[in-house]
Amino acid sequence: MKMKKLTLCMAALCSGYASIASAAISDDVVKIGVLTDVSGTYAGNVGPGSILATRIAVEAFGGKVLGKPIEVITADHLNKADVGSAKARQWLDRENVDVITELGNSAVALSVMNLAKDKNKMTIVTGAGASRITGKDCSPTNLMWVYDTYALAKVGTVPLVQDGAKKWYFLTADYSFGHALESDGQRFIKESGGQVIGSTRYPFPGNDFSSFLLTAQQSQADAVAFASAGADLQNEIKQANEFGLTASQKIVAMLMSITDVHGVGLQAAQGMNFAETFYWNMDDETRQFSSRFYKEMKKMPTALQAGQYSAVLNYLRAVEKANSDEVSDVIDALKNMKIHDAFARNASLREDGKLIHDVYLVSVKKPEESTKPWDYYNIEKTVAGVDAFNPLSESECPLIKGSK
Incomplete structure (x- = not known):
């Protein structure tokens, strides 16, 4: 009887090790690139606030996913598609970025998401709104989170x-x-x-x-x-x-x-x-996130900044659910999980990569x-x-x- 119990315990322990071992996290780190307008006309709507929202999401998730660290890097695309593409190429080719987010300019977003598709990397657009992003220019590796025109x-x-x-x-x-x-x-x-x-x-x-x-x-x-x-x-x-x-x-x-x-x-x-698509004073959930945001920014978040928080938080949830940061695994997980947070209400991810919400x-x-x-x-x-x-x-x- 004791031998049977020991065998069962060993089997459970081995199963736990197998689960950890099977977690497919590339380079032993999940790296998120926030490519945004830090200094231009949209900086107040996205920019530093979207970078902060990303860090709040990572903090809310616990700072690690599947036991691996989460790293956030940032850059200013200057509202120029060529600048954004050059930075994205550097991130994808040499810095092993897993997902590029924000992209608060439609021309930049379209350029970067197509580059990422060619390299089988993931993008999540939270700051741009041209309908063609999930229309005629849709990509199997891109998601559009906040709004469209x-x-x-x-x-x-x-x-x-x-x-x-x-x-x-x-x-x-x-x-x-x-x-x-x-x-x-x-x-x-x-x-x-x-x-x-x-x-x-x-x-x-x-x-x-x-x-x-x-x-x-x-x-x-x-x-x-x-x-x-x-x-x-x-x-x-x-x-x-x-x-x-x-x-x-x-x-x-x-x-x-x-x-x-x-x-x-x-x-x-x-x-x-x-x-x-968001108002800070709508209910307790919106106020809780906004209070955390206001503590550092001394202003309330825009919908785009709240959407950035939501996108990053749910990306990390999907990596955990998929037990992988491989693009298709993460997107499949997102399309099959409940999406609800301070930003997203009655939300679901559609086949074209668009998040549908109130x-x-x-x-x-x-x-x-x-x-x-x-x-x-x-x-x-x-x-x-x-x-x-x-x-x-x-x-x-x-x-x-x-x-x-």
Whole structure:
């Protein structure tokens, strides 16, 4: 009887050793590369905050996965695709980076994710939003975590058209993300019964928007949509107030973050509606993460920074579940596990690599409605991911077409 018990114990012990031995962690370290805009127009929305969010996720996970250390390295892509690609190539070829994340510029994201695909390495886009990332340019080794221009445009325009804003004018940043925001916005405006009576594209990044704003004002559109982001958007809103557009036309941000509202102030931003994917003061989970973030950054996280936290945390969970950091194993694990955290609600990962989750229509509070610092939003409507994001039946992703 004792011999039988000893045999069973030895078998269990050996099984435990076999499990540890079978863990396939390349180079005995899981290395995460955060390639972001540290110094440019999007630095406030991503940049240092996304780097911090990555470190918070690693900290929350425990600092190791499958007994191996987790290392985070960072770089500034300067909003240039060639700079981003060069850094990504260095990371993948010489520094054994397992996953490149953030990529807060659509041109950079498209360039880096295609490079990573050729090398069978993983990318997770949390800061870029061009729909083609999981559309015609989708990749089997890439995931898109936070938002895309389809969801932003649909949630951010349709309710306003239905409320009476029938004629629209676009002021658009002249690069891939701005083009995608405008294109998707025009589609939903027209489909919901509105019309686009004009548009202007300005060289990105911009500074003086006076001539463009005067043209938009003279169009007599009901709504003027800014298809831009970051510092450009903040300058547009400030100058729109100076020129008096807000007195006669509705100013709509196709993409806006809480740091943009903070930057321009409630007086200038009050009443604006836009689509959001995260708000720090929504519930206990959002407040807990945001409090940890605020402790170091002295500001509340944007949706993109919260999404970066979520993406990294769930990547590590998937490595643990897959018992491997091999790309296909990790992606399979992500597609078959529950995804829920401070950012992701009612979330699931789709075949095209897109995370489907709740999206919110928010309005900016009036100054007198705000009761404490960073108390800026009213959540007007929660839109389920299946209603906010494009259906697979409309997808141009070859991965979807190939599976049918």
